[in-house]
Amino acid sequence: MNLKLKIWRQKNAKAKGRFETYGIENISPDTSFLEMLDILNNKLIRDGQEPVAFDHDCREGICGMCSLYINGRAHGPDDEVTTCQLHMRKFKDGDTITIEPWRSVAFPVVKDLVVNRYAFDQILQSGGFVSVNTGGVPDGNAIAIAKEDADESMDAAACIGCGACVATCKNGSAMLFVAARVSSLAKLPQGKVEATKRAKAMIAKMDELGFGGCTNTQACEAECPKAISIAHIARLNREFLCAKLQD
Numbered sequence: 001m002n003l004k005l006k007i008w009r010q011k012n013a014k015a016k017g018r019f020e021t022y023g024i025e026n027i028s029p030d031t032s033f034l035e036m037l038d039i040l041n042n043k044l045i046r047d048g049q050e051p052v053a054f055d056h057d058c059r060e061g062i063c064g065m066c067s068l069y070i071n072g073r074a075h076g077p078d079d080e081v082t083t084c085q086l087h088m089r090k091f092k093d094g095d096t097i098t099i100e101p102w103r104s105v106a107f108p109v110v111k112d113l114v115v116n117r118y119a120f121d122q123i124l125q126s127g128g129f130v131s132v133n134t135g136g137v138p139d140g141n142a143i144a145i146a147k148e149d150a151d152e153s154m155d156a157a158a159c160i161g162c163g164a165c166v167a168t169c170k171n172g173s174a175m176l177f178v179a180a181r182v183s184s185l186a187k188l189p190q191g192k193v194e195a196t197k198r199a200k201a202m203i204a205k206m207d208e209l210g211f212g213g214c215t216n217t218q219a220c221e222a223e224c225p226k227a228i229s230i231a232h233i234a235r236l237n238r239e240f241l242c243a244k245l246q247d
Contacts (some may be wrong), residue, residue: 053112064162069100069213074164102167127201128181165220171212176210176220179236199239
């Protein structure tokens with residue numbers, strides 16, 4: 001496959017960015033998207049040019065680091081996959097592929113395709129954890145939890161914090177991310193002790209960091225690589241309202 005790549009290049013957070021076009025040849029359809037970028041960077045280095053900076057780590061769809069906006073879609077033209085799981089067979093020979101970083105006030109560009117997602121860490125640090133003494137492993141195993149609740153908790157915990165929901169949302173909202181974190185704990189007895197404090201603190205931190213509000217367009221759910229349901233947002237809203245009523 002021979003392709004044309006329009007890639008966002010930006011030297012640093014303060015520099016003005018621009019699109020640059022690169023040609024790349026003889027790419028196998030079985031090559032992953034990140035492997036294709038590796039091939040491009042090897043070519044750029046051989047030609048004495050600056051390689052394209054992009055985030056990656058596990059390359060197994062687990063860490064969420066590989067997040068890119070590809071042809072107007074978070075993680076590209078496939079469903080329920082991360083960028084590292086996207087393969088070039090989803091494109092055609094001769095295609096022009098536009099590659100951008102996440103576009104969100106809360107995720108400032110660091111360099112090229114790399115954005116700073118520390119805002120998610122700050123939200124988690126505000127309340128996305130259990131700090132009370134819940135005993136050891138035998139104690140946890142002794143607590144009976146309904147399978148339906150356990151399944152919902154694990155589904156929510158599948159969120160990898162990639163930020164696709166924020167990048168896709170027209171408001172730049174982090175509600176799906178926060179809702180998934182709250183739901184993963186709210187359905188378990190160990191998480192209910194701090195439920196009131198958690199919901200208020202995480203939503204307050206989300207607002208403080210400049211994320212937008214949710215208007216329920218479902219775009220976040222549609223582009224989430226782990227198919228996190230917006231039903232978790234309803235649970236977050238209930239948790240928050242209950243917390244406010246207890247004030």
